[in-house]
Amino acid sequence: MALLEIENLRVMFGSASRPLRALDGLDLCMEQGEVVGIVGESGSGKSTAGLALMGLIDYPGRVTARRMSFADRDLLMMPESERQTLRGKDIAMIFQDPLASLNPCFSIAYQLEETLRVHQAGTRAELRSQTLALLRLVEIPDAEQRLDAYPHQLSGGMCQRVMLAMAIACNPRLLIADEPTTALDVTVQAQMLELLTGLQKQRGMALLLITHDLGVVAQVAHRVVVMYAGQVMEQGRVPDIFDAPRHPYTQALLASLPEYNVGRKRLATIPGNVPSQHERPQGCVLHPRCSNAQEICQTLVPDPAEFPNALVRCHFPLDKTVSPCKQNLTA
């Protein structure tokens, strides 16, 4: 039995007559202890997916799904009070900007204890010692002194560690990390990723990593979901997708990275821009920017097609053997 099962998850904003599809049909299945990365450009709906899983999409947003269950419990049908006990305990989330997600008016210890207070009982001394242990777990130096510090007294990297401590305080089974390292420097990002994957393995958590950085996904995730304009273009195992993507978008996205263009001056590009929510094209959302687009792509939305270990939403998926990415990378 999978930990998380999602079928055809949609999130819509705007009026009923003119809906804006922020997320348009996400299928995702996660096992206990698995790391799945969601990548995409801005506006692809990757953060919306994370928020929908947490149940943080408010009116006027509408969340629908054919099936959305966590540990065999239906997330959409359960009452809000039950959802509230799940949120922060079994499903936890960390956000991109740690300084904006911590409350500047309260100390680190208070904010960490709050999470514990909501989900479990304990005396003040117990809570404090648990908080201290959490800070030590996320490798914050001089943890005793940092307990009563306020967020502005800590650096961005330290604040993100505090956020992580808060998220894992109640031993969640699923951790959603939305761009956890985007605001950090590369050296601090490397430390943070190591800490995150270390804790994930040690506790057997499932980790859903939302990022725009393909390098981060390649290093951390087992499986990857590639999103574009609210739709899943391709999902599959990391080595398969990075070596030989089947979807033209994944292929073009990888080809536009400097890493895949070693020894060449000009970078391969994807012409045009990501369409805004108001101007999603008919048919396949990618077709105006796709080099392989044909007539059928302009009218008919492709259904996700199944391949061994992969799902691809394209009328003309690429043949694995002719994908040029791998050669450029090793050249």
Next chain:
Amino acid sequence: MIMETNSSQVLVEANRVAKQYPVAQGWFKPPASLYAVDGVSFRLAAGKTLAVVGESGCGKSTLARLVAMLEPPSSGDLKIDNIQIDQASRSDLKRIRPMVQMVFQNPYASLNPRKKVAAILDEPLAINTKLNKFERKETGLAMLAKVGLQAEHYSRYPHMFSGGQRQRIAIARALMLDPKLIVADEAVSALDVSIQAQVLNLFMDLQESNGLAYLFISHNLAVVEHIADEVMVMYLGKIVEQGAKRHVFDEPLHPYTKALLASMPRLTAKFPQKRSMLHGELPSPLNPPPGCPFSNRCPHKKDACSAAKPALQDFQGRWVACSRIAEIA
């Protein structure tokens, strides 16, 4: 101290340039001094790209502001086109300023939302040239075409464009006075991957057609590896390593450069992999460690490292600031 460049024309020459800011400590305490840039020397030849990399707070943006003449250096010599900036006459400065233009990180903030593209592109010409209205419009339209935008975009407002298009407008604005040097401060960092490739290609095309030199500031090492001719690695306001791009990326010498490159998430890496070599974070520039600024995070630290600041020395054709470089290289 200065890197020899073979090219005939040196556009920017910096010799021990420093920028110090006073930082208030409280009502009754004297202000502390913070060295954002501390004794930086380099040469940038016409038509070349010098990339500056480092963590946030290492002084790369301050260096950009110094070279763009937005702020005067506190000490040291900065020469642009062979003219010493702090002693230049008004007429000399008027001649040099159009030669150095800047492109900023966030195209959503760097374009005036109340001005049409027409006015944005017109202004530099109206102030600095004697062209009449029609000639200015013609130049503006030609520039739009050059950066890959259409003539109909000329009479639109910035909010009507996407991020990538806005960055093209910012680049067009920087190019209006036919500069020789573009200071690009994180110019592609705010853009999506597919758009980033388009803008990087534009930068490289313009370098070829206009002979532009770039001072390219970025924290994205993959981008730097693609675009730079020479790389300068900064740490707490100082240069720790400087040399040709291929040398620095293929065989980094300074422990900090090594750690920085090892931290870079690589697409080829196999899972799982030991990534971070560095512990801790950048110390406060108000209170840098004694001696070598990197000593508190360095895996090769010895007691001698805290005693004296290592000078930038020539080592295997590169400039490296590490007193133990001969032992650890």
